[in-house]
Amino acid sequence: MSKDALIFYSEFDDPAAWKKTLTAELPDLDFHTDPGAVDPAAVHYALAWKPPKGFFARFPNLKLVTNLGAGVDSLVGRDDLPDVPISRLSDTGMVSLMSSYVLFSVIRYARDIYIFERAQRRGEWKYVHPRALSDIKVGVLGLGELGAPAAQALARTGFDVRGWSRSLKDIPGVRCSNGMEALDAFLRSTEILVILLPLTPETRGLIDARRLSLLPEGAKLINASRGAVVDESALIAALQTGHIAEATLDVFTVEPLPKGHVFWGMENVLITPHLASITVPEAAAREVAESIRRVRSGLAPLHQVDPRRGY
Ligand SMILES: NC(=O)c1ccc[n+]([C@@H]2O[C@H](COP(=O)([O-])OP(=O)(O)OC[C@H]3O[C@@H](n4cnc5c(N)ncnc54)[C@H](OP(=O)(O)O)[C@@H]3O)[C@@H](O)[C@H]2O)c1
Numbered sequence: 233m234s235k236d237a238l239i240f241y242s243e244f245d246d247p248a249a250w251k252k253t254l255t256a257e258l259p260d261l262d263f264h265t266d267p268g269a270v271d272p273a274a275v276h277y278a279l280a281w282k283p284p285k286g287f288f289a290r291f292p293n294l295k296l297v298t299n300l301g302a303g304v305d306s307l308v309g310r311d312d313l314p315d316v317p318i319s320r321l322s323d324t325g326m327v328s329l330m331s332s333y334v335l336f337s338v339i340r341y342a343r344d345i346y347i348f349e350r351a352q353r354r355g356e357w358k359y360v361h362p363r364a365l366s367d368i369k370v371g372v373l374g375l376g377e378l379g380a381p382a383a384q385a386l387a388r389t390g391f392d393v394r395g396w397s398r399s400l401k402d403i404p405g406v407r408c409s410n411g412m413e414a415l416d417a418f419l420r421s422t423e424i425l426v427i428l429l430p431l432t433p434e435t436r437g438l439i440d441a442r443r444l445s446l447l448p449e450g451a452k453l454i455n456a457s458r459g460a461v462v463d464e465s466a467l468i469a470a471l472q473t474g475h476i477a478e479a480t481l482d483v484f485t486v487e488p489l490p491k492g493h494v495f496w497g498m499e500n501v502l503i504t505p506h507l508a509s510i511t512v513p514e515a516a517a518r519e520v521a522e523s524i525r526r527v528r529s530g531l532a533p534l535h536q537v538d539p540r541r542g543y
Pocket residue numbers: 302303304322373374375376377378379380396397398399400411428429430431432434435456457458482483506507508509510543
């Protein structure tokens with residue numbers, strides 16, 4: 233008979249690696265991947281990424297659902313979510329991967345590397361006088377577990393950084409603003425826009441044609457959060473006119489980005505296949521185990537999500 237059991241579900245993540253790392257942290261945890269092989273009443277924790285509809289209903293004693301990733305949009309939008317604490321992954325490994333993606337993408341524009349990539353393909357020695365990083369205005373939308381460290385890393389590198397979120401933040405070296413009333417001014421003063429907002433009913437399509445037009449002529453856009461935060465048709469139009477000069481896109485409304493999609497043919501778009509930050513079980517298991525320990529002692533888990541807020 234199983235005791236304090238966890239059910240794991242993911243079509244992408246390696247259950248063996250998770251079992252090894254998680255049971256090293258919690259030797260008494262009964263780790264299962266087969267819902268048919270465990271007493272449903274013993275399952276207290278679910279660690280899952282996009283499980284099929286109805287998945288949670290068979291476990292009547294769930295105490296914690298942990299989303300096997302940082303973005304919870306596919307989880308909190310479900311109508312079969314149990315009424316238990318929901319947590320998401322976040323760990324230093326994910327944070328440094330995202331910060332490195334953002335730094336790379338911003339520096340590629342700030343240091344004109346994209347121009348040299350194209351010049352080299354033409355066999356052309358093209359000198360572009362570098363700008364001081366302190367003159368380059370970078371704006372980070374979303375100052376959460378990934379956005380705040382990315383903004384701080386940009387500030388430490390020497391950029392003129394501003395950040396925007398729902399509640400006001402205090403981040404060294406970052407000019408912070410918050411709320412919808414501050415968004416237009418934030419966009420007007422941003423040359424390189426980094427999007428790290430979760431996808432929620434409020435942020436879906438937030439970066440639309442009007443807001444793109446507020447960015448200065450020739451602005452660059454980097455989206456590493458969710459494709460649908462940006463109106464992709466409006467972005468394509470802005471990239472075609474050159475109002476948005478360049479974009480680095482890790483995420484898309486439809487993934488994988490369909491063959492023949494207009495983005496594939498745009499020289500001013502760098503496409504990466506949704507990997508700006510990934511979860512490594514070795515790094516994340518400690519946090520998941522700590523959440524389970526907390527729930528066992530009647531406390532809230534780490535990185536708790538508010539399903540009504542959507543993130
Ligand atoms: N491409 C990838 O590989 C990858 C990997 C991991 C995650 N992601 C995406 O990145 C997103 C951000 O991750 P995270 O861990 O930093 O998220 P998070 O910790 O939930 O932070 C979200 C941030 O967005 C702000 N925000 C949310 N709704 C807002 C609104 N309506 N108006 C203004 N600000 C709003 C929040 O403001 P408050 O601080 O005031 O609440 C917070 O600062 C995830 O949701 C996920 O979609 C992508």
